[in-house]
Amino acid sequence: MSQFITVQVGQCGNQIGSAFWPLVLHEYGIRTSESDINFLKTQKNYNKNTNELCDAFNSFFHVPNSNSDLAFKSVQELVSAKVKARAVLIDMEDSVVGRFKQGSLRNLFDQTCTVTNYPGSANNWAVGHYTHGAEYHDKICETIRKFVEKCDCLHGFLVMHSLGGGTGSGLGTATLKILDDNYPHVDRFVSCVYPAGTQDVITAPYNALLATKELTDHATCVFPTENKALQDICYAQMNRKENSDQAKYNASCRPFQDMNSIIVNMLLHLTSGSRFPGSLNTDMNELATNLVPYPQLHYIFSSVSPATLTAPTISITQKTKFQDELFTNAWSRNNQLIKVDPLQSESVVLGAAHILRGNASLTDIRKNIERFQSKARFTDWSKEAMKVGLCSVPPAGHPASVLSLINSTSMSLMIKDVVHQFDKLYKKKAHVHHYLQVENFEEDNFREARSTAINVYEGYTELQNQEAVNEPRLRLV
Numbered sequence: 001m002s003q004f005i006t007v008q009v010g011q012c013g014n015q016i017g018s019a020f021w022p023l024v025l026h027e028y029g030i031r032t033s034e035s036d037i038n039f040l041k042t043q044k045n046y047n048k049n050t051n052e053l054c055d056a057f058n059s060f061f062h063v064p065n066s067n068s069d070l071a072f073k074s075v076q077e078l079v080s081a082k083v084k085a086r087a088v089l090i091d092m093e094d095s096v097v098g099r100f101k102q103g104s105l106r107n108l109f110d111q112t113c114t115v116t117n118y119p120g121s122a123n124n125w126a127v128g129h130y131t132h133g134a135e136y137h138d139k140i141c142e143t144i145r146k147f148v149e150k151c152d153c154l155h156g157f158l159v160m161h162s163l164g165g166g167t168g169s170g171l172g173t174a175t176l177k178i179l180d181d182n183y184p185h186v187d188r189f190v191s192c193v194y195p196a197g198t199q200d201v202i203t204a205p206y207n208a209l210l211a212t213k214e215l216t217d218h219a220t221c222v223f224p225t226e227n228k229a230l231q232d233i234c235y236a237q238m239n240r241k242e243n244s245d246q247a248k249y250n251a252s253c254r255p256f257q258d259m260n261s262i263i264v265n266m267l268l269h270l271t272s273g274s275r276f277p278g279s280l281n282t283d284m285n286e287l288a289t290n291l292v293p294y295p296q297l298h299y300i301f302s303s304v305s306p307a308t309l310t311a312p313t314i315s316i317t318q319k320t321k322f323q324d325e326l327f328t329n330a331w332s333r334n335n336q337l338i339k340v341d342p343l344q345s346e347s348v349v350l351g352a353a354h355i356l357r358g359n360a361s362l363t364d365i366r367k368n369i370e371r372f373q374s375k376a377r378f379t380d381w382s383k384e385a386m387k388v389g390l391c392s393v394p395p396a397g398h399p400a401s402v403l404s405l406i407n408s409t410s411m412s413l414m415i416k417d418v419v420h421q422f423d424k425l426y427k428k429k430a431h432v433h434h435y436l437q438v439e440n441f442e443e444d445n446f447r448e449a450r451s452t453a454i455n456v457y458e459g460y461t462e463l464q465n466q467e468a469v470n471e472p473r474l475r476l477v
Protein backbone atom coordinates (compact mmCIF):
# COMPACT_ATOMS: atom_id res chain seq x y z
CA MET A 1 0.00 0.00 0.00
CA SER A 2 1.17 3.53 -0.74
CA GLN A 3 2.66 5.65 1.97
CA PHE A 4 2.25 9.36 2.56
CA ILE A 5 4.04 11.94 4.66
CA THR A 6 1.92 14.86 5.84
CA VAL A 7 3.49 18.28 6.25
CA GLN A 8 1.41 20.69 8.34
CA VAL A 9 2.56 24.30 8.28
CA GLY A 10 1.33 27.34 10.24
CA GLN A 11 -1.70 27.71 12.47
CA CYS A 12 -4.22 26.65 9.87
CA GLY A 13 -2.10 23.74 8.60
CA ASN A 14 -1.68 22.37 12.08
CA GLN A 15 -5.34 22.88 12.94
CA ILE A 16 -6.29 20.93 9.82
CA GLY A 17 -3.82 18.33 11.13
CA SER A 18 -5.67 18.27 14.48
CA ALA A 19 -8.81 17.25 12.59
CA PHE A 20 -6.91 14.91 10.27
CA TRP A 21 -5.42 12.45 12.74
CA PRO A 22 -8.55 11.56 14.78
CA LEU A 23 -10.48 11.05 11.53
CA VAL A 24 -7.71 8.85 10.13
CA LEU A 25 -7.84 6.74 13.28
CA HIS A 26 -11.64 6.51 13.07
CA GLU A 27 -11.33 5.38 9.48
CA TYR A 28 -9.14 2.48 10.65
CA GLY A 29 -11.67 1.67 13.36
CA ILE A 30 -9.47 2.92 16.20
CA ARG A 31 -11.16 4.78 19.02
CA THR A 32 -9.62 8.02 20.23
CA SER A 33 -11.92 8.36 23.25
CA GLU A 34 -14.50 6.27 25.12
CA SER A 35 -17.36 8.18 23.48
CA ASP A 36 -16.30 6.82 20.08
CA ILE A 37 -17.58 3.33 20.83
CA ASN A 38 -21.08 3.75 19.37
CA PHE A 39 -19.78 5.60 16.38
CA LEU A 40 -17.27 2.86 15.62
CA LYS A 41 -19.97 0.19 15.95
CA THR A 42 -21.99 1.93 13.23
CA GLN A 43 -18.90 2.11 11.11
CA LYS A 44 -18.22 -1.58 11.53
CA ASN A 45 -21.63 -2.28 10.04
CA TYR A 46 -20.58 -0.34 6.98
CA ASN A 47 -17.22 -2.02 6.60
CA LYS A 48 -17.05 -5.62 7.68
CA ASN A 49 -13.71 -6.41 6.10
CA THR A 50 -11.26 -5.34 8.78
CA ASN A 51 -8.34 -6.93 6.90
CA GLU A 52 -8.56 -4.18 4.31
CA LEU A 53 -8.24 -1.61 7.07
CA CYS A 54 -5.26 -3.34 8.66
CA ASP A 55 -3.40 -3.72 5.37
CA ALA A 56 -3.71 -0.01 4.75
CA PHE A 57 -2.60 1.09 8.19
CA ASN A 58 0.99 1.77 7.08
CA SER A 59 -0.18 4.50 4.70
CA PHE A 60 -0.09 7.25 7.30
CA PHE A 61 1.74 5.54 10.17
CA HIS A 62 5.18 4.09 10.70
CA VAL A 63 5.04 0.76 12.53
CA PRO A 64 8.58 -0.10 13.72
CA ASN A 65 8.06 -3.85 14.05
CA SER A 66 7.18 -5.16 10.60
CA ASN A 67 5.74 -8.36 12.15
CA SER A 68 3.20 -6.40 14.24
CA ASP A 69 -0.44 -7.34 14.02
CA LEU A 70 -1.96 -4.20 12.50
CA ALA A 71 -5.45 -4.75 13.93
CA PHE A 72 -5.11 -1.92 16.43
CA LYS A 73 -8.20 -0.92 18.43
CA SER A 74 -7.07 1.92 20.66
CA VAL A 75 -4.49 4.67 20.92
CA GLN A 76 -2.98 2.83 23.88
CA GLU A 77 -2.26 -0.18 21.65
CA LEU A 78 -0.60 2.09 19.08
CA VAL A 79 1.56 3.68 21.74
CA SER A 80 2.60 0.26 23.09
CA ALA A 81 3.63 -0.77 19.56
CA LYS A 82 5.60 2.51 19.24
CA VAL A 83 3.56 3.50 16.18
CA LYS A 84 4.23 7.04 14.92
CA ALA A 85 2.19 9.26 12.62
CA ARG A 86 4.18 10.21 9.54
CA ALA A 87 3.68 13.91 10.23
CA VAL A 88 5.98 16.90 10.11
CA LEU A 89 4.61 19.75 12.24
CA ILE A 90 5.92 23.22 11.41
CA ASP A 91 4.81 26.53 12.90
CA MET A 92 6.73 29.67 13.76
CA GLU A 93 4.79 30.05 16.95
CA ASP A 94 4.27 27.15 19.25
CA SER A 95 0.73 27.20 20.60
CA VAL A 96 -1.02 24.94 18.06
CA VAL A 97 1.87 22.48 17.81
CA GLY A 98 2.00 22.66 21.63
CA ARG A 99 -1.55 21.28 21.73
CA PHE A 100 -0.36 18.25 19.73
CA LYS A 101 2.32 17.73 22.36
CA GLN A 102 -0.25 17.74 25.16
CA GLY A 103 -3.33 16.22 23.52
CA SER A 104 -4.59 12.67 23.83
CA LEU A 105 -2.72 11.64 20.65
CA ARG A 106 0.58 13.20 21.78
CA ASN A 107 2.49 9.92 21.88
CA LEU A 108 1.73 9.26 18.23
CA PHE A 109 3.85 12.23 17.14
CA ASP A 110 7.60 12.09 17.06
CA GLN A 111 8.68 15.10 19.13
CA THR A 112 11.80 15.47 16.99
CA CYS A 113 9.60 16.07 13.93
CA THR A 114 8.28 19.41 15.06
CA VAL A 115 9.79 22.70 13.98
CA THR A 116 8.62 25.69 16.01
CA ASN A 117 9.72 29.18 16.94
CA TYR A 118 8.25 32.28 18.51
CA PRO A 119 6.33 34.55 17.76
CA GLY A 120 5.33 33.62 14.16
CA SER A 121 5.91 35.24 10.76
CA ALA A 122 3.88 38.41 11.44
CA ASN A 123 1.44 37.69 8.61
CA ASN A 124 4.29 38.34 6.20
CA TRP A 125 5.09 35.83 3.43
CA ALA A 126 8.63 37.19 3.11
CA VAL A 127 9.41 36.53 6.80
CA GLY A 128 8.06 32.97 6.52
CA HIS A 129 9.70 32.24 3.17
CA TYR A 130 13.06 33.96 3.44
CA THR A 131 13.83 34.58 7.12
CA HIS A 132 12.43 31.37 8.61
CA GLY A 133 12.93 29.48 5.36
CA ALA A 134 16.70 30.07 5.56
CA GLU A 135 16.95 29.58 9.31
CA TYR A 136 15.07 26.27 9.34
CA HIS A 137 16.06 24.92 5.92
CA ASP A 138 18.43 22.27 7.25
CA LYS A 139 16.18 21.24 10.12
CA ILE A 140 13.20 20.79 7.78
CA CYS A 141 15.31 18.81 5.27
CA GLU A 142 16.58 16.57 8.04
CA THR A 143 13.14 15.99 9.56
CA ILE A 144 11.64 15.03 6.23
CA ARG A 145 14.61 12.84 5.33
CA LYS A 146 14.13 10.82 8.53
CA PHE A 147 10.58 9.95 7.51
CA VAL A 148 11.45 9.30 3.87
CA GLU A 149 14.13 6.78 4.86
CA LYS A 150 11.62 4.82 6.92
CA CYS A 151 9.21 4.46 3.97
CA ASP A 152 9.45 1.49 1.65
CA CYS A 153 6.87 2.76 -0.81
CA LEU A 154 6.54 6.51 -0.47
CA HIS A 155 3.87 7.81 -2.77
CA GLY A 156 3.47 11.44 -1.93
CA PHE A 157 3.61 14.37 0.41
CA LEU A 158 0.40 15.97 1.62
CA VAL A 159 1.04 19.61 2.45
CA MET A 160 -1.60 21.44 4.51
CA HIS A 161 -1.58 25.20 5.08
CA SER A 162 -3.38 28.49 4.58
CA LEU A 163 -2.18 31.21 2.24
CA GLY A 164 -3.43 34.21 4.23
CA GLY A 165 -0.81 34.42 7.00
CA GLY A 166 3.00 34.44 6.88
CA THR A 167 4.05 30.99 8.04
CA GLY A 168 1.72 28.70 6.08
CA SER A 169 2.09 30.73 2.89
CA GLY A 170 5.79 31.66 3.21
CA LEU A 171 7.47 28.82 5.05
CA GLY A 172 4.88 26.36 3.68
CA THR A 173 5.96 27.16 0.13
CA ALA A 174 9.67 27.17 1.12
CA THR A 175 9.06 23.63 2.41
CA LEU A 176 7.30 22.71 -0.83
CA LYS A 177 10.38 23.86 -2.72
CA ILE A 178 12.56 21.68 -0.48
CA LEU A 179 10.34 18.70 -1.37
CA ASP A 180 10.58 19.49 -5.06
CA ASP A 181 14.38 19.96 -4.91
CA ASN A 182 15.08 16.84 -2.85
CA TYR A 183 12.33 14.45 -4.01
CA PRO A 184 11.34 15.60 -7.51
CA HIS A 185 9.83 12.20 -8.34
CA VAL A 186 7.55 12.05 -5.31
CA ASP A 187 4.18 13.73 -5.84
CA ARG A 188 3.44 16.88 -3.86
CA PHE A 189 -0.27 17.32 -3.19
CA VAL A 190 -1.19 20.62 -1.61
CA SER A 191 -4.33 21.40 0.33
CA CYS A 192 -4.46 25.14 0.91
CA VAL A 193 -7.00 27.59 2.28
CA TYR A 194 -7.25 30.68 0.08
CA PRO A 195 -8.18 33.88 1.94
CA ALA A 196 -11.05 34.68 -0.46
CA GLY A 197 -14.01 36.41 1.17
CA THR A 198 -12.32 36.78 4.57
CA GLN A 199 -10.79 39.99 5.81
CA ASP A 200 -8.93 38.78 8.87
CA VAL A 201 -5.37 39.42 7.62
CA ILE A 202 -4.80 42.74 5.86
CA THR A 203 -1.70 41.51 4.00
CA ALA A 204 -3.45 38.30 2.86
CA PRO A 205 -3.61 39.51 -0.78
CA TYR A 206 0.20 39.78 -0.91
CA ASN A 207 0.74 36.47 0.85
CA ALA A 208 -1.75 34.61 -1.35
CA LEU A 209 -0.26 35.92 -4.59
CA LEU A 210 3.36 35.25 -3.57
CA ALA A 211 2.39 31.75 -2.41
CA THR A 212 0.43 31.05 -5.61
CA LYS A 213 3.60 31.55 -7.64
CA GLU A 214 5.41 28.92 -5.56
CA LEU A 215 2.45 26.50 -5.73
CA THR A 216 2.40 26.91 -9.50
CA ASP A 217 6.14 26.19 -9.73
CA HIS A 218 6.50 23.35 -7.20
CA ALA A 219 3.24 21.45 -6.57
CA THR A 220 2.02 18.40 -8.49
CA CYS A 221 -1.62 19.24 -7.77
CA VAL A 222 -3.22 21.96 -5.66
CA PHE A 223 -6.62 21.44 -4.03
CA PRO A 224 -7.68 24.95 -3.03
CA THR A 225 -10.41 25.62 -0.49
CA GLU A 226 -12.00 28.82 0.78
CA ASN A 227 -13.32 29.49 4.25
CA LYS A 228 -16.52 31.06 2.94
CA ALA A 229 -17.37 27.87 1.05
CA LEU A 230 -16.48 25.69 4.05
CA GLN A 231 -18.59 27.86 6.36
CA ASP A 232 -21.59 27.49 4.07
CA ILE A 233 -21.27 23.68 4.15
CA CYS A 234 -21.02 23.75 7.95
CA TYR A 235 -24.12 25.93 8.41
CA ALA A 236 -26.13 23.72 6.08
CA GLN A 237 -25.00 20.56 7.89
CA MET A 238 -25.53 22.02 11.33
CA ASN A 239 -29.08 22.99 10.53
CA ARG A 240 -30.12 19.59 9.22
CA LYS A 241 -33.22 18.64 11.12
CA GLU A 242 -31.94 15.25 12.25
CA ASN A 243 -29.19 16.90 14.32
CA SER A 244 -30.10 17.53 17.94
CA ASP A 245 -29.98 21.04 19.40
CA GLN A 246 -27.00 19.96 21.49
CA ALA A 247 -25.13 18.76 18.39
CA LYS A 248 -25.94 22.05 16.64
CA TYR A 249 -24.72 24.00 19.65
CA ASN A 250 -21.49 21.97 19.86
CA ALA A 251 -20.84 22.51 16.17
CA SER A 252 -21.38 26.26 16.46
CA CYS A 253 -18.68 26.41 19.18
CA ARG A 254 -15.96 24.95 16.99
CA PRO A 255 -16.25 26.55 13.59
CA PHE A 256 -12.70 25.89 12.37
CA GLN A 257 -12.79 22.31 13.63
CA ASP A 258 -15.80 21.45 11.47
CA MET A 259 -14.52 23.42 8.49
CA ASN A 260 -11.22 21.59 8.77
CA SER A 261 -13.01 18.23 8.99
CA ILE A 262 -14.47 18.89 5.55
CA ILE A 263 -10.97 19.44 4.15
CA VAL A 264 -9.77 16.28 5.90
CA ASN A 265 -12.67 14.31 4.51
CA MET A 266 -11.62 15.43 1.03
CA LEU A 267 -7.97 14.44 1.67
CA LEU A 268 -8.88 11.01 3.02
CA HIS A 269 -11.16 10.47 0.07
CA LEU A 270 -8.47 11.59 -2.34
CA THR A 271 -5.92 9.13 -0.96
CA SER A 272 -8.40 6.29 -0.42
CA GLY A 273 -7.68 4.64 -3.80
CA SER A 274 -3.96 4.52 -2.99
CA ARG A 275 -4.62 3.08 0.47
CA PHE A 276 -7.49 0.62 0.12
CA PRO A 277 -8.48 -1.99 -2.44
CA GLY A 278 -11.41 -1.57 -4.81
CA SER A 279 -12.78 -3.08 -7.97
CA LEU A 280 -11.75 -0.01 -9.98
CA ASN A 281 -8.80 1.29 -8.09
CA THR A 282 -7.50 4.78 -8.78
CA ASP A 283 -4.09 5.66 -7.52
CA MET A 284 -3.11 9.25 -6.75
CA ASN A 285 -0.56 9.32 -9.59
CA GLU A 286 -3.27 8.30 -12.07
CA LEU A 287 -5.35 11.19 -10.81
CA ALA A 288 -2.54 13.65 -11.49
CA THR A 289 -2.04 12.25 -15.00
CA ASN A 290 -5.73 12.49 -15.78
CA LEU A 291 -6.46 15.84 -14.21
CA VAL A 292 -3.45 17.93 -15.20
CA PRO A 293 -3.06 18.44 -18.96
CA TYR A 294 -0.36 21.17 -18.58
CA PRO A 295 2.01 21.39 -15.62
CA GLN A 296 1.01 24.86 -14.43
CA LEU A 297 -2.72 24.29 -14.78
CA HIS A 298 -2.91 22.02 -11.77
CA TYR A 299 -5.56 23.72 -9.61
CA ILE A 300 -8.25 21.15 -8.88
CA PHE A 301 -11.78 21.96 -7.78
CA SER A 302 -13.21 19.55 -5.21
CA SER A 303 -16.63 18.83 -3.87
CA VAL A 304 -17.64 16.02 -1.56
CA SER A 305 -20.89 14.34 -0.62
CA PRO A 306 -21.88 13.76 2.11
CA ALA A 307 -19.89 16.42 3.96
CA THR A 308 -18.47 15.07 7.21
CA LEU A 309 -18.33 17.34 10.21
CA THR A 310 -16.34 16.42 13.28
CA ALA A 311 -16.86 12.74 14.00
CA PRO A 312 -18.51 11.21 15.86
CA THR A 313 -21.28 13.48 17.10
CA ILE A 314 -22.87 14.73 13.95
CA SER A 315 -23.80 13.82 10.44
CA ILE A 316 -23.86 10.03 10.38
CA THR A 317 -25.92 8.91 7.41
CA GLN A 318 -28.22 5.95 7.65
CA LYS A 319 -28.74 5.14 3.97
CA THR A 320 -26.80 2.06 3.06
CA LYS A 321 -26.75 2.24 -0.73
CA PHE A 322 -25.35 4.55 -3.33
CA GLN A 323 -28.04 6.98 -4.38
CA ASP A 324 -28.25 9.37 -7.31
CA GLU A 325 -28.69 11.98 -4.60
CA LEU A 326 -25.07 11.48 -3.50
CA PHE A 327 -23.88 12.45 -6.98
CA THR A 328 -26.35 15.30 -7.31
CA ASN A 329 -25.12 16.71 -4.00
CA ALA A 330 -21.50 16.31 -5.07
CA TRP A 331 -22.24 18.55 -8.07
CA SER A 332 -24.37 21.00 -6.15
CA ARG A 333 -22.89 24.40 -5.36
CA ASN A 334 -23.67 23.75 -1.67
CA ASN A 335 -21.00 21.07 -1.32
CA GLN A 336 -18.11 22.83 -3.03
CA LEU A 337 -14.91 23.44 -1.10
CA ILE A 338 -14.29 26.46 -3.28
CA LYS A 339 -16.84 28.82 -4.77
CA VAL A 340 -16.29 28.55 -8.50
CA ASP A 341 -18.71 26.93 -10.89
CA PRO A 342 -17.07 24.30 -13.11
CA LEU A 343 -20.41 23.25 -14.58
CA GLN A 344 -21.60 26.68 -15.72
CA SER A 345 -22.08 26.99 -19.44
CA GLU A 346 -18.86 28.95 -20.21
CA SER A 347 -16.53 26.70 -18.17
CA VAL A 348 -14.58 24.01 -19.94
CA VAL A 349 -13.55 20.83 -18.13
CA LEU A 350 -9.90 19.90 -18.76
CA GLY A 351 -10.09 16.75 -16.69
CA ALA A 352 -12.50 15.20 -14.20
CA ALA A 353 -12.44 12.35 -11.74
CA HIS A 354 -14.99 10.86 -9.40
CA ILE A 355 -13.92 8.70 -6.51
CA LEU A 356 -16.62 6.60 -4.93
CA ARG A 357 -16.27 4.94 -1.56
CA GLY A 358 -18.52 2.10 -0.40
CA ASN A 359 -20.56 -0.29 -2.49
CA ALA A 360 -21.60 1.13 -5.83
CA SER A 361 -23.19 -0.78 -8.68
CA LEU A 362 -21.81 -0.34 -12.17
CA THR A 363 -25.27 0.62 -13.42
CA ASP A 364 -25.44 3.44 -10.88
CA ILE A 365 -22.00 4.63 -11.84
CA ARG A 366 -22.65 4.53 -15.57
CA LYS A 367 -25.92 6.41 -15.20
CA ASN A 368 -24.32 9.14 -13.12
CA ILE A 369 -21.28 9.50 -15.35
CA GLU A 370 -23.64 10.09 -18.23
CA ARG A 371 -25.52 12.65 -16.15
CA PHE A 372 -22.23 14.46 -15.44
CA GLN A 373 -21.20 14.36 -19.08
CA SER A 374 -24.48 15.92 -20.10
CA LYS A 375 -23.98 18.79 -17.62
CA ALA A 376 -20.34 19.61 -18.38
CA ARG A 377 -18.55 21.07 -21.39
CA PHE A 378 -15.25 19.34 -22.17
CA THR A 379 -12.27 20.32 -24.32
CA ASP A 380 -12.46 19.00 -27.84
CA TRP A 381 -9.37 16.82 -27.33
CA SER A 382 -10.79 15.02 -24.29
CA LYS A 383 -14.46 14.83 -25.02
CA GLU A 384 -16.28 13.58 -21.95
CA ALA A 385 -13.16 11.95 -20.51
CA MET A 386 -13.61 11.09 -16.89
CA LYS A 387 -11.63 8.95 -14.47
CA VAL A 388 -13.65 6.87 -12.03
CA GLY A 389 -12.25 5.28 -8.90
CA LEU A 390 -14.05 2.74 -6.73
CA CYS A 391 -12.78 2.14 -3.23
CA SER A 392 -14.54 -0.54 -1.23
CA VAL A 393 -13.83 1.01 2.18
CA PRO A 394 -16.36 3.75 3.04
CA PRO A 395 -15.36 6.88 4.97
CA ALA A 396 -15.84 7.11 8.75
CA GLY A 397 -19.49 7.59 9.64
CA HIS A 398 -21.00 6.96 6.20
CA PRO A 399 -21.82 3.88 4.17
CA ALA A 400 -20.92 5.54 0.87
CA SER A 401 -19.61 8.81 -0.52
CA VAL A 402 -18.52 10.62 -3.67
CA LEU A 403 -15.62 12.99 -4.27
CA SER A 404 -15.86 15.04 -7.41
CA LEU A 405 -12.57 16.46 -8.72
CA ILE A 406 -12.57 18.81 -11.68
CA ASN A 407 -9.82 20.73 -13.38
CA SER A 408 -11.86 23.42 -15.02
CA THR A 409 -11.21 26.73 -16.71
CA SER A 410 -13.42 28.25 -14.00
CA MET A 411 -10.34 28.06 -11.73
CA SER A 412 -9.19 31.14 -13.63
CA LEU A 413 -11.73 33.09 -11.54
CA MET A 414 -9.96 32.13 -8.34
CA ILE A 415 -6.61 33.24 -9.78
CA LYS A 416 -8.19 36.41 -11.16
CA ASP A 417 -9.50 37.24 -7.71
CA VAL A 418 -6.05 36.70 -6.14
CA VAL A 419 -4.53 39.13 -8.68
CA HIS A 420 -7.37 41.61 -8.24
CA GLN A 421 -7.04 41.68 -4.43
CA PHE A 422 -3.27 42.07 -4.80
CA ASP A 423 -3.60 44.95 -7.27
CA LYS A 424 -5.97 46.85 -4.97
CA LEU A 425 -3.42 46.86 -2.14
CA TYR A 426 -0.28 47.14 -4.26
CA LYS A 427 -1.61 50.14 -6.20
CA LYS A 428 -1.42 52.08 -2.93
CA LYS A 429 1.87 50.37 -1.95
CA ALA A 430 0.22 49.75 1.40
CA HIS A 431 2.28 47.53 3.77
CA VAL A 432 4.94 46.98 1.09
CA HIS A 433 7.75 48.27 3.34
CA HIS A 434 7.27 45.30 5.70
CA TYR A 435 8.20 43.00 2.85
CA LEU A 436 11.04 45.08 1.44
CA GLN A 437 12.87 45.15 4.75
CA VAL A 438 13.17 41.35 4.77
CA GLU A 439 16.56 40.16 3.57
CA ASN A 440 16.45 38.66 0.06
CA PHE A 441 12.95 39.94 -0.68
CA GLU A 442 12.83 42.39 -3.58
CA GLU A 443 10.10 44.34 -5.31
CA ASP A 444 10.65 41.93 -8.21
CA ASN A 445 9.14 39.12 -6.12
CA PHE A 446 5.78 40.89 -6.40
CA ARG A 447 6.14 41.40 -10.15
CA GLU A 448 7.24 37.83 -10.82
CA ALA A 449 4.45 36.39 -8.69
CA ARG A 450 1.88 38.52 -10.47
CA SER A 451 3.21 37.51 -13.85
CA THR A 452 3.10 33.78 -12.96
CA ALA A 453 -0.49 34.13 -11.74
CA ILE A 454 -1.44 35.98 -14.94
CA ASN A 455 0.12 33.14 -16.98
CA VAL A 456 -2.01 30.60 -15.16
CA TYR A 457 -5.08 32.78 -15.64
CA GLU A 458 -4.37 33.16 -19.35
CA GLY A 459 -3.64 29.45 -19.71
CA TYR A 460 -7.10 28.66 -18.42
CA THR A 461 -8.93 31.40 -20.33
CA GLU A 462 -7.21 30.51 -23.61
CA LEU A 463 -8.54 26.97 -23.33
CA GLN A 464 -11.96 28.27 -22.40
CA ASN A 465 -12.10 30.48 -25.46
CA GLN A 466 -10.68 27.93 -27.84
CA GLU A 467 -13.14 27.32 -30.64
CA ALA A 468 -13.86 23.68 -31.24
CA VAL A 469 -11.85 22.83 -34.34
CA ASN A 470 -13.67 20.69 -36.85
CA GLU A 471 -10.83 18.60 -38.20
CA PRO A 472 -11.48 17.11 -41.61
CA ARG A 473 -11.30 13.35 -41.62
CA LEU A 474 -7.74 12.12 -42.06
CA ARG A 475 -6.95 11.39 -45.65
CA LEU A 476 -4.16 9.01 -46.52
CA VAL A 477 -2.16 10.12 -49.52
Ligand SMILES: Nc1nc2c(ncn2[C@@H]2O[C@H](COP(=O)(O)OP(=O)(O)OP(=O)(O)O)[C@@H](O)[C@H]2O)c(=O)[nH]1
Pocket residue numbers: 009010011012013015016092120121122123124162163164165166167168169193195198200201204227230256257259260
Ligand atom coordinates in the same frame (compact mmCIF):
# COMPACT_ATOMS: atom_id res chain seq x y z
N1 LIG B 1 -10.03 26.71 7.40
C1 LIG B 1 -9.23 27.25 8.32
N2 LIG B 1 -8.72 28.47 8.17
C2 LIG B 1 -7.90 28.95 9.12
C3 LIG B 1 -7.58 28.22 10.29
N3 LIG B 1 -6.74 28.97 11.05
C4 LIG B 1 -6.54 30.12 10.39
N4 LIG B 1 -7.24 30.12 9.22
C5 LIG B 1 -7.23 31.16 8.19
O1 LIG B 1 -5.87 31.28 7.75
C6 LIG B 1 -5.52 32.64 7.54
C7 LIG B 1 -4.40 33.02 8.49
O2 LIG B 1 -3.40 32.09 8.42
P1 LIG B 1 -2.76 31.35 9.69
O3 LIG B 1 -2.70 29.92 9.34
O4 LIG B 1 -3.43 31.75 10.95
O5 LIG B 1 -1.34 32.03 9.66
P2 LIG B 1 0.07 31.35 9.81
O6 LIG B 1 0.32 30.49 8.64
O7 LIG B 1 0.18 30.72 11.15
O8 LIG B 1 1.05 32.61 9.69
P3 LIG B 1 1.48 33.70 10.78
O9 LIG B 1 0.52 33.59 11.92
O10 LIG B 1 1.42 34.97 10.05
O11 LIG B 1 2.86 33.33 11.19
C8 LIG B 1 -6.76 33.43 7.83
O12 LIG B 1 -7.40 33.68 6.59
C9 LIG B 1 -7.60 32.52 8.71
O13 LIG B 1 -8.97 32.74 8.57
C10 LIG B 1 -8.14 26.91 10.41
O14 LIG B 1 -7.91 26.18 11.37
N5 LIG B 1 -8.93 26.48 9.41
Ligand SMILES: [Mg+2]
Pocket residue numbers: 010011093120121165167
Ligand atom coordinates in the same frame (compact mmCIF):
# COMPACT_ATOMS: atom_id res chain seq x y z
MG1 LIG C 1 0.42 31.73 13.00
